[in-house]
Amino acid sequence: MPWFRALLVWLVIIVAESVHGTLRTLYLAPAIGDFPARRVGVFIGSALIFVIALAFIRWIGAQSRRQLLGIGALWVALTIAFEVGLGRAVLHLDWARIVADYDLSRGGLMGFGLLAMFFIPLLAARIRGCRV
Numbered sequence: 390m391p392w393f394r395a396l397l398v399w400l401v402i403i404v405a406e407s408v409h410g411t412l413r414t415l416y417l418a419p420a421i422g423d424f425p426a427r428r429v430g431v432f433i434g435s436a437l438i439f440v441i442a443l444a445f446i447r448w449i450g451a452q453s454r455r456q457l458l459g460i461g462a463l464w465v466a467l468t469i470a471f472e473v474g475l476g477r478a479v480l481h482l483d484w485a486r487i488v489a490d491y492d493l494s495r496g497g498l499m500g501f502g503l504l505a506m507f508f509i510p511l512l513a514a515r516i517r518g519c520r521v
Contacts (some may be wrong), residue, residue: 391450395460395510397443399467405437406468427490431502438464442513449510454521457514461507468502468506472499 409430432512451457472490472508476482490499 391456391460392463394445394449395451395463396448396467398441399464401445402438402441402464403471405441405467406434409434409509411439413475420465424489424496428496428498432499435505435509439509439513442509443517446510446517451510451514451519452521454511457489457511457521458507460510465503465507468503 413426413433414423417429421429422427433467449460451460473487476487477484488497489495489513490497511521
């Protein structure tokens with residue numbers, strides 16, 4: 390399994406997502422509100438992840454569907470750890486604020502974004518014609 394390359398691509402993803410989050414907070418949130426901006430951000434973020442995966446999926450070199458789903462699972466786990474760590478340690482957010490983004494009953498859509506992230510490596514590989 391090409392774990393190291395998958396990790397490097399996740400770092401590209403998280404940098405892109407961090408820039409996206411900063412721009413969303415500076416420009417979109419003041420116009421439509423913080424929570425609606427975070428909801429829109431799930432779709433924009435998923436599109437960014439998909440584009441990055443398309444660009445790097447061949448370089449990652451996964452050889453099977455299982456490896457591609459493993460990469461998706463790795464990206465999801467790392468992203469949750471990053472979001473919680475950043476939210477708690479750097480932004481000093483309380484647990485209610487962090488969980489709100491994942492709580493579908495309260496309008497949080499991050500669960501859908503993470504589900505998309507899980508399948509994006511497989512989808513990208515199929516679109517790019519990788520043999521898996």
